[in-house]
Amino acid sequence: MVLSSLRELVSYRALIQILVARDLKARYRGSVLGLLWTLFNPLLHMGIYALLFSVYMRSATERYAVFLLCGLLPWIWFSASLMMGATSIVEGGSLLKKVFFPAHVLPTVTVTANFVNFLLGIPILFTFLVLYGVQMGLPILLLPFIIACQFAFTLGLTFMIAAVSVHYRDIPHILGHFLTFWFFLSPIVYPASQVPESYRFILLLNPFVPFVVAYQDILLYNLYPSPGVCGEMLAIGLGILLCGLCVFTHFRWSFAEEI
């Protein structure tokens, strides 16, 4: 069942491609800054957090601005996917109600469109890394692996949220707050090493932590993530994707009737 829905997704890749292009176009059409806006968004966040933590609170983290950016870009991809994914089925109602439409396509489009945004941010990240004189090496070759795992993780979670939101319409509202808490509980604006020993368990419970830490290790410290962390990311990615597909397939047939 899960395999067949994955195969279905692959067979509809032309449709996904059109919808992603459309999604990105719609996002930038009509705004003066257009595409630049996506690039400004993480930079604005970076600027504000850098001011808060590096200047006001005098955090001792080296190269704080670029440290922030390493975690912020993946986080924005992740959280924006969930936020938009939560309403993707309800908003796609006109398609689902009138024709046979492969519902799996809708959350996939959301995650993919945000993934493209993330990719557009990567050159900026590298510009900053170079500006700050960060030395990068072979560990960078692991980046695609981490991105792929994060894609699976994000997609799986978006499937779940999208399906459940059709039945519980207040989820999109709660989700915004929940993601804010999740953001601050992830080592994005502070390094994981600054978390006191007695609070470390919070990091262990957070499935986003291995991803942030891996990005930071690879990009900032020229370190290979440990095989344990790599295995963890792979397990989280595949596990959540599988759960997400199961949940989504379970609710799939109620969409046309519930919207």
Add this chain to the structure above:
Amino acid sequence: MIAVEVENLSKRFRRQTVQPYTTIKSALVDIFRRRKSTEAESFEVLRDITFSVKQGQTLSILGRNGSGKSTLLKVLAGIYRADHGRICVHGRLGALLDLGTGFHPEFSGRENVFINGIILGLSKKEVRQRFDRIVQFAGLETSIDEPVKTYSSGMYMRLGFAVAVHADLDVLLIDEILAVGDAAFQLKCSDKIAEFRQHGKTIILVSHDLTSVEQLSDEVLWLDRGVIRERGEPQRVISQYRWDMVGPEERTGLPEHH
């Protein structure tokens, strides 16, 4: 050869009150009240429907409002899932339901043609090859790049119909679309339907226009409150249906059928 086969099909709906969806709060309240909301409040829209359509035939479905016609088409189209029974379709099936026909209002006509074409089973390349013919058939050359939300209902439907007739479908489900559009386009549609039939395609049609139903169909199926009341030769079923539609006091003067 049989093109569409339906066996013992049943479909239930949840009865929806003011608030059609649940919130987490109302779900919690339900748990505390130990009430299971779905089972008690569902009702049967289609009950034990069995029929088949031979390849190349046109079947029309008649019935009053709320008799389950549209639901039946939606189940056949794969939008709803049947609760019981079996549906078997040989060949590629596409549906033209309501006016929306699955367009995204914010997208341009062009984008919707591609989306719709792919959903109906064409590849991107095939849509591109047929694109000009589709737009020409719909008569939308000047407005194809505008968002479809600016289209009139006639334009909406013309575009939907244009994509569907160019999608190489074997089985076509049509719901009430012949009633809209101007006379010229209606003629175009009837011609195209006739052409479809000549090419041996199968059509399942829902319409309230009894005259065109009589002209177009090989067989008529009369749905009444979710069950098949009558099925057979168009002329006979239609006159029985007409008889049933008028109230008992107006029946005097009409020929008796039962």
